[in-house]
Structures are given as structure tokens and as C-alpha cells.
Amino acid sequence: MGLSKIWVYAEADGDKPATSTLELLTKARELGDTVECVFVGANADALAGALGEHGATRVHAIDNGDVLAGVVGAGALAKLIESEPPDLVLFAQTYDGRDALGRLSVKIDRPALTNGTDLKVDGDAVTVGTAIFGGNTLVDTRFTGEKPFLAAIRPKSFAAEPGGGAAAEVVAVDGVDTGRAAEAKVLERHVEEREGPKLEEAPVVVSGGRGIGSAEAYEPLVDELAKLLNGASGASRAIVDAGWVPYAKQVGQTGKTVKPKVYLALGISGATQHLVGMKGSDNIIAINKDGEAPIFSVADLGVVGDVHKVVPKLIEALKAHG
Amino acid sequence: MNIAVCVKQIPDPATPGELDDATKTLKREGKLILDESDSYGVEMALQLADKAGGGDVTLISMAPNNEVSGLRTALAMGAAKAVLVSDDALQGSDSLSTAKVLAKAVERVGDIDLVLTATESTDGYTGTVPEQVAELLGWPSLTFAKHIEIADGTVKIDRQTEAGYDVVEASLPAVASVTAGVVEPRYPSFKGIMAAKNKPVDEVKVADLGLSADQVGWAGAHQEISDVRAAPAREAGEKIEDEGDAHEKIVAFLEQLKVI
Numbered sequence: 261m262g263l264s265k266i267w268v269y270a271e272a273d274g275d276k277p278a279t280s281t282l283e284l285l286t287k288a289r290e291l292g293d294t295v296e297c298v299f300v301g302a303n304a305d306a307l308a309g310a311l312g313e314h315g316a317t318r319v320h321a322i323d324n325g326d327v328l329a330g331v332v333g334a335g336a337l338a339k340l341i342e343s344e345p346p347d348l349v350l351f352a353q354t355y356d357g358r359d360a361l362g363r364l365s366v367k368i369d370r371p372a373l374t375n376g377t378d379l380k381v382d383g384d385a386v387t388v389g390t391a392i393f394g395g396n397t398l399v400d401t402r403f404t405g406e407k408p409f410l411a412a413i414r415p416k417s418f419a420a421e422p423g424g425g426a427a428a429e430v431v432a433v434d435g436v437d438t439g440r441a442a443e444a445k446v447l448e449r450h451v452e453e454r455e456g457p458k459l460e461e462a463p464v465v466v467s468g469g470r471g472i473g474s475a476e477a478y479e480p481l482v483d484e485l486a487k488l489l490n491g492a493s494g495a496s497r498a499i500v501d502a503g504w505v506p507y508a509k510q511v512g513q514t515g516k517t518v519k520p521k522v523y524l525a526l527g528i529s530g531a532t533q534h535l536v537g538m539k540g541s542d543n544i545i546a547i548n549k550d551g552e553a554p555i556f557s558v559a560d561l562g563v564v565g566d567v568h569k570v571v572p573k574l575i576e577a578l579k580a581h582g
Numbered sequence: 583m584n585i586a587v588c589v590k591q592i593p594d595p596a597t598p599g600e601l602d603d604a605t606k607t608l609k610r611e612g613k614l615i616l617d618e619s620d621s622y623g624v625e626m627a628l629q630l631a632d633k634a635g636g637g638d639v640t641l642i643s644m645a646p647n648n649e650v651s652g653l654r655t656a657l658a659m660g661a662a663k664a665v666l667v668s669d670d671a672l673q674g675s676d677s678l679s680t681a682k683v684l685a686k687a688v689e690r691v692g693d694i695d696l697v698l699t700a701t702e703s704t705d706g707y708t709g710t711v712p713e714q715v716a717e718l719l720g721w722p723s724l725t726f727a728k729h730i731e732i733a734d735g736t737v738k739i740d741r742q743t744e745a746g747y748d749v750v751e752a753s754l755p756a757v758a759s760v761t762a763g764v765v766e767p768r769y770p771s772f773k774g775i776m777a778a779k780n781k782p783v784d785e786v787k788v789a790d791l792g793l794s795a796d797q798v799g800w801a802g803a804h805q806e807i808s809d810v811r812a813a814p815a816r817e818a819g820e821k822i823e824d825e826g827d828a829h830e831k832i833v834a835f836l837e838q839l840k841v842i
Binding site for chain 1: 829
């Protein structure tokens with residue numbers, strides 16, 4: 261058996277736990293005797309049922325009000341670690357997860373292993389697996405210092421499965437001092453309307469790259485095709501860097517990992533940066549003018565052709581298909 | 583308005599990366615270039631300093647072998663000067679050690695109002711250094727900025743979130759991480775390139791920053807690479823040339839997968 265206590269830094273998606281949190285809990289349950297969550301937000305009670313069902317026995321909760329969540333999270337974790345340190349704290353590689361992990365690693369002077377896609381425990385040894393060079397090479401890194409160990413795991417690395425536990429007990433954390441860091445206040449929250457599923461959870465993902473030619477082509481080609489397939493639209497780093505679409509749409513090493521049933525790459529050459537984020541998809545369809553593009557090395561169906569010719573016809577055919 | 587921009591000099595991402603046999607870390611010998619991710623922070627800093635009516639933009643970099651090629655690119659864009667931390671003791675540094683070095687370098691420059699960084703580097707991409715630098719300095723951090731405004735001693739950003747974006751504000755001094763694509767980095771002019779050759783680069787060692795060798799590099803990383811192996815390869819499937827009917831093949835494939 262593995263570790264005696266593992267904490268998961270829990271995040272919410274509305275009134276439910278984020279899928280990435282449930283993935284971490286499922287893995288933590290397998291590796292540790294006791295699994296607990298630390299959660300920053302106002303609605304811990306609403307999450308307690310699902311967190312418990314996925315393995316957490318307790319939720320240490322703190323309401324951050326309008327302070328940036330990760331700042332309060334790091335403060336709460338550091339305070340809790342003083343009195344009851346776990347062996348391992350797991351974070352999802354998300355915006356708030358990275359904020360909390362970065363600050364905590366400084367507060368307790370421990371290294372942070374990030375971008376994990378695998379996690380192994382052998383006795384007291386904890387190893388984080390990462391995929392580099394476009395996912396062609398796997399590297400295991402082992403903590404050699406003192407516990408607690410801190411690791412961030414990329415969403416979609418593990419499957420989320422309920423284990424049938426009872427609702428987690430919610431315990432309030434208070435007296436957290438975060439100093440000047442707490443001056444970062446959220447003034448407004450903007451929720452962008454999204455049609456269809458989230459990028460990381462969509463059964464079909466349609467991504468665009470340089471080959472679509474311009475920012476203006478994204479909506480009629482990529483978004484339209486994603487909509488027709490009840491999927492989500494994504495992007496290569498190249499067009500995010502060019503400012504055509506926001507960072508949130510980026511699939512790849514410095515973006516999101518997706519593992520849909522079908523991934524359609526439109527005008528994407530397939531740099532290693534991109535491949536690592538999508539080659540775990542069940543089926544890959546690629547359309548690219550350059551027959552030598554690396555994307556074809558991972559495609560189940562590769563079309564050497566112009567996206568501006570193939571995609572409009574595909575859209576028409578799908579509309580006719582009904 | 584004095585701004586420090588943390589910039590990384592990395593092996594050209596267009597060439598395949600390679601691991602050092604002995605250390606199992608990324609080979610970072612030879613010429614390094616400015617990480618493209620950092621060009622947005624440099625551009626943002628130049629624009630913010632300009633809007634504020636003046637002040638210096640100082641580059642902070644940690645690199646092996648006193649590498650300055652990437653720094654010269656950012657100096658040519660318009661940054662005033664640079665601090666370069668280069669020391670054999672830094673080999674094997676993890677994100678926390680790197681942040682310790684960068685934070686100390688910011689303090690060495692002194693009188694900084696804002697530190698800008700990318701959200702992660704292209705080669706190492708641990709993605710925690712901005713927050714670590716902020717915590718070490720004891721400053722607020724505004725991460726994943728899509729837009730930055732400075733006014734009356736405060737910094738306000740649009741912060742990327744899973745759902746959309748949040749408007750987040752903090753008083754200065756502060757650290758902000760900038761997402762890619764939010765500004766268009768300028769190309770260095772010929773005049774800029776010539777001027778960059780004479781701009782000051784303050785080359786320092788770990789000891790100059792008041793850090794000891796066991797706080798950085800392999801000694802400070804508290805981790806070891808226990809295994810490196812090839813990932814199972816994914817087999818390529820069918821590849822066809824579009825003769826005007828490729829969309830039919832795609833429809834058939836989607837039908838077969840029961841997606842439509």
C-alpha cells in the first residue's frame with residue numbers, strides 16, 4: 261500500500277466539483293489510505309456529496325470572497341500543513357491550481373513537480389510521470405526531499421470514477437493570513453457564452469491552425485464544423501500566439517490536453533507542441549495541404565488537401581445529413 | 583514606471599530537443615534564442631512604460647554560459663538593460679530555485695513597480711514560476727493576463743478563466759503573467775539592433791544574489807529523474823489526396839464511428 265494521507269486541491273465548476281478534481285480523487289483513492297480535499301470557495305456544502313463519492317472523507321473549506329482563489333488556497337494549505345501534514349498534495353494543472361501550487365511551494369519551501377500525466381507510489385517513493393518531446397518520450401521524476409510532496413497533474417490524465425463513499429465532512433479553515441498577496445481582488449467575473457460542450461470534455465474537438473489562413477476564417481470553418489458535430493473548437497499554439505483566438509482554446513503542451521472520441525485538425529502541421537495535447541484522442545482526422553506534415557503520422561484518416569475546399573463541402577454534407 | 587520582464591533564452595523550438603545522457607535534462611548548449619512566449623511580456627512592458635510617460639524596462643534572465651543572444655533580441659526591441667544570472671551551480675535548477683534566482687535579481691535591480699512574465703516557458707513549461715516569484719517578493723500576482731492597465735498605483739488585468747475572464751486588480755508593486763497573443767511584439771529595427779549592442783548587461787553569479795549553491799541547481803531541486811523511455815507510438819492510418827470528394831470519406835468515417 262502507498263501513502264497514509266493525500267490531499268487534493270479541489271476546484272468547482274459551478275455547483276459541482278470540476279472534472280479534473282474528480283480525476284485526482286479517483287487516483288488518490290488508489291494510492292493513499294486517507295484522501296481529503298482543500299477547497300476555496302463559497303459552496304463547499306454543495307460539493308461535499310460528489311467529493312465524498314469520489315473518495316474524499318473531509319473537505320477543508322475556506323471562502324475567498326473577492327480575493328484571487330489560489331492566493332487563499334496556498335495560505336490555507338500552508339496553515340493546515342503546519343498542524344497535520346499530508347504525504348502528498350495534488351493539484352490540477354489549471355489556472356487556479358497553478359496559482360495555489362506556486363505560492364505554496366515557496367511558503368513551505370518544497371519543489372513542485374508539474375505537468376504530470378501519471379503518478380506512481382512505491383512504499384514511500386512518489387514518482388510523477390511527464391510526457392515530453394510531443395509525447396514521444398516519457399520521463400519519471402521522483403521526489404527526494406522531505407514531505408509533503410507537491411504535484412500538479414494535467415486534466416484528462418486519469419479517469420474519474422465514483423467509489424461510493426459517503427458525503428465528505430466539511431470543516432472550515434480560518435485565520436489564514438496571506439499578506440499583500442490578498443490585495444489581488446476580483447472586481448468582475450465575465451462568463452463567455454459557450455454553445456456546446458467544454459473543450460476538455462467534448463466528444464468531438466475541431467481545431468484550427470495556421471492553414472486556415474486568417475482569424476476571420478476560424479468562425480465559418482472551425483466553429484461551424486464543431487457546432488455541427490456537437491463538439492468544441494480548439495486551436496494550435498501558432499494561431500493563439502498570432503492573436504486569432506484566446507489562450508483558453510489552445511490544445512497542446514502549453515495549452516490543454518484533450519482526449520475526445522474524434523479530433524479533427526484543420527490546417528495544423530502537427531508540431532510536437534500540439535501533438536502532446538491531442539494524440540491521446542481515440543480517432544484523429546487531419547486535413548492539411550502539406551502531405552509531409554507531421555500531423556499525418558498520428559492521423560487515422562489524413563486528407564492531403566486545402567481546408568478551404570474540403571471543409572465547406574464537409575459542412576454542406578453534414579447539414580444535408582441532418 | 584519601472585518594469586522588470588523575466589525572459590528565458592531557450593534552444594530553438596524548431597529544432598528537435600535532446601536530453602543529455604548523463605543528467606537526463608534538456609540539452610541547452612549552443613546558441614539560445616528569446617522564448618517567443620516572452621516577447622509578449624517585453625512588448626507589453628514597453629507599451630506600459632510608454633503610456634506611463636517613462637521609466638526603465640529591465641530584463642531578468644537566468645541562462646547557462648553567459649548566453650546573451652536572446653537578451654540582445656529583447657534589448658533591440660527597446661528594453662533598457664538586463665540582469666543575466668549565469669553560474670554552473672544553477673544546472674539542474676527546478677522552478678522553485680529558478681524563482682528564487684529571479685526574485686533576488688528583481689531585488690538587485692531595485693525600485694521595480696511591476697514584474698512581467700510569460701505564463702510558462704516553451705522548453706520547461708512548469709508553469710508555476712510567476713506565482714513563486716510573487717510569493718518570494720511578497721507581492722500580489724495577477725496571472726494569465728489577456729489585457730493589462732496601469733493607473734494610480736494599481737494594476738488591473740483581464741484574467742483568463744475556464745469560464746471566460748475575470749477583471750482582477752491589485753496595488754503596485756505586483757507580478758503579472760501575460761498570455762501569448764495579447765499584443766503584437768514589434769520587430770527590432772536596425773537602429774534598435776545596433777543600440778542593443780551597447781546596452782548594459784549586469785552579469786551576476788549566484789553568490790552575488792545572496793543565495794548559496796545548495797539552494798539552487800541539482801542540490802536545491804530535491805528531485806531526481808528516475809526513468810526515461812520512449813512512449814508507445816501511435817500508428818498512422820489511411821492518407822488520401824483530395825480529388826474533390828475527400829469530404830465524403832470524412833463523412834463515412836464519422837458515420838462508422840457513430841458520431842453522426
